[in-house]
Amino acid sequence: MTQPTDPSILSPLGKPTEYRATYAPELLYPIPRQLKRDELGIGSDTLPFIGEDLWNAYELSWLNKKGKPQVAVATFRVPADSTNLVESKSLKLYLNSFNQTNFTDVAAVEAALVNDLSAAAGAPVGVQIAVLTGQPPAAVGYPAGVLLDDQDIACDRYQPAPELLATVAGGEVEETLYSHLLKSNCLVTGQPDWAMVVIRYRGRPIDRAGLLRYIVSFREHNEFHEQCVERIFCDITRQCAPAALAVHARYTRRGGLDINPFRSSGEFSAPDNTREVRQ
Numbered sequence: 001m002t003q004p005t006d007p008s009i010l011s012p013l014g015k016p017t018e019y020r021a022t023y024a025p026e027l028l029y030p031i032p033r034q035l036k037r038d039e040l041g042i043g044s045d046t047l048p049f050i051g052e053d054l055w056n057a058y059e060l061s062w063l064n065k066k067g068k069p070q071v072a073v074a075t076f077r078v079p080a081d082s083t084n085l086v087e088s089k090s091l092k093l094y095l096n097s098f099n100q101t102n103f104t105d106v107a108a109v110e111a112a113l114v115n116d117l118s119a120a121a122g123a124p125v126g127v128q129i130a131v132l133t134g135q136p137p138a139a140v141g142y143p144a145g146v147l148l149d150d151q152d153i154a155c156d157r158y159q160p161a162p163e164l165l166a167t168v169a170g171g172e173v174e175e176t177l178y179s180h181l182l183k184s185n186c187l188v189t190g191q192p193d194w195a196m197v198v199i200r201y202r203g204r205p206i207d208r209a210g211l212l213r214y215i216v217s218f219r220e221h222n223e224f225h226e227q228c229v230e231r232i233f234c235d236i237t238r239q240c241a242p243a244a245l246a247v248h249a250r251y252t253r254r255g256g257l258d259i260n261p262f263r264s265s266g267e268f269s270a271p272d273n274t275r276e277v278r279q
Helices: 089-096 106-121 209-215 223-240
Strands: 030-032 051-062 069-077 084-086 126-132 175-184 192-203 242-252 258-266
Touching: 051 089, 069 106, 084 089, 084 106, 089 258, 106 126, 106 175, 175 209, 175 223, 223 242, 223 258
Parallel strands: none
Antiparallel strands: 030 084, 051 069, 051 258, 069 126, 175 192, 192 242, 242 258
């Protein structure tokens, strides 16, 4: 599928929508990741990170063979090296198309999701479905690290300002720093996106006041979740030169979906699916 350079041209975001209640995989709208990676100086064959985008879907439903509604939650894992990301509203519309569609069993639903999401992403997508009759657990918690948000700092930059990032004197450290103050805006609609961002690194100590001011500087920036995390990863890499780095953001849900991108230089593995308190 060939997509336009401007994701707003054919995108369903920000446009009146007629909801489909029967299976319609054609609703999925992929956006090439390379469009934004070019801005960051990332080559298509030389990614500086590994990782995934973990999606949680809280409004998945379909009909069984007898027409009885089934409800479930699902997780989707889209690899960071996939050709495309999937636009969130298109994914919501696609999931809605399951609502009045009969499936023989959960395995059939999972197979459809794997097939369609993998085709849209251009890489294998992991899918896990948990039906609510099984009472799936849900963990809510905080990172095992240092919260940055209590610092008494002045903020006056609201577009990404990587020059705020710096290291301070000291030997090599390994630490996890996190903040609830990440806010960006949808690239197409301008609607606010809220997140907790977690930064784990090994290297010279990063100046915490500068790091928090940098996180706040995204407040009026328009970019998709996945792209914001990659920008943060690249900016910290270039400004602070850590020996190892991972950036993880957990965005609050919209339309029954939350997106949680994770990028790592390779030393740090992806965290589990513990929700941020606002998710």
